[in-house]
Amino acid sequence: DQQVKQNSPSLSVQEGRISILNCDYTNSMFDYFLWYKKYPAEGPTFLISISSIKDKNEDGRFTVFLNKSAKHLSLHIVPSQPGDSAVYFCAASPDSSYKLIFGSGTRLLVRP
Amino acid sequence: GAGVSQTPSNKVTEKGKYVELRCDPISGHTALYWYRQSLGQGPEFLIYFQGTGAADDSGLPNDRFFAVRPEGSVSTLKIQRTERGDSAVYLCASSLGGGDNNEQFFGPGTRLTVL
Numbered sequence: 001d002q003q004v005k006q007n008s009p010s011l012s013v014q015e016g017r018i019s020i021l022n023c024d025y026t027n028s029m030f031d032y033f034l035w036y037k038k039y040p041a042e043g044p045t046f047l048i049s050i051s052s053i054k055d056k057n058e059d060g061r062f063t064v065f066l067n068k069s070a071k072h073l074s075l076h077i078v079p080s081q082p083g084d085s086a087v088y089f090c091a092a093s094p095d096s097s098y099k100l101i102f103g104s105g106t107r108l109l110v111r112p
Numbered sequence: 113g114a115g116v117s118q119t120p121s122n123k124v125t126e127k128g129k130y131v132e133l134r135c136d137p138i139s140g141h142t143a144l145y146w147y148r149q150s151l152g153q154g155p156e157f158l159i160y161f162q163g164t165g166a167a168d169d170s171g172l173p174n175d176r177f178f179a180v181r182p183e184g185s186v187s188t189l190k191i192q193r194t195e196r197g198d199s200a201v202y203l204c205a206s207s208l209g210g211g212d213n214n215e216q217f218f219g220p221g222t223r224l225t226v227l
Binding site: 004006009036041042043044045046049089091098099100101102103104105 | 116143145147152153154155156157160167168171203205207214215216217218219220221
């Protein structure tokens, strides 16, 4: 039973356009959400996070939106750059604890 | 500074053998985590250490899996009587503390292949 779902295994976007990656979760006890980026042969690297008390967090080209009623979050990258091409994982944490529960990832390709 | 390092980067073993995977966390990080990532999936939590003690080992799939962190720094994940289903990338992460939004820094992983 997947508690964190990323239903799009892949996404292709033109350079300069917006990339939108989506994530759904089922557990209403999750109160902290994160996005990680992963390049081949490397470990995931932290990108951006959001607490459940907020609905938006922005860091440069990256913005995460949280819709608690829909149990949905999204990552917006604008403008997209070829170097953004990677696998993006959504993760959630219950009760601000240590345990991260990951989705299955979305592979983003930004075409030059 | 140095990030999380894991050795070996690749390990090929035969079914039934014993393997040890090592993790060197970032210096000063008291919390250490092991995750397992199977093909096409996201990382799956295995175990969490705070200092030398395993604070949560609820993710270990069965008693063939065991992890230690005797001095509160380096950790070793041990797998006995390996099975083909154990093939995966084993990721280690560390953070300054545990809980409360402490960012977890991941190592590059050890790719384990059980033939």
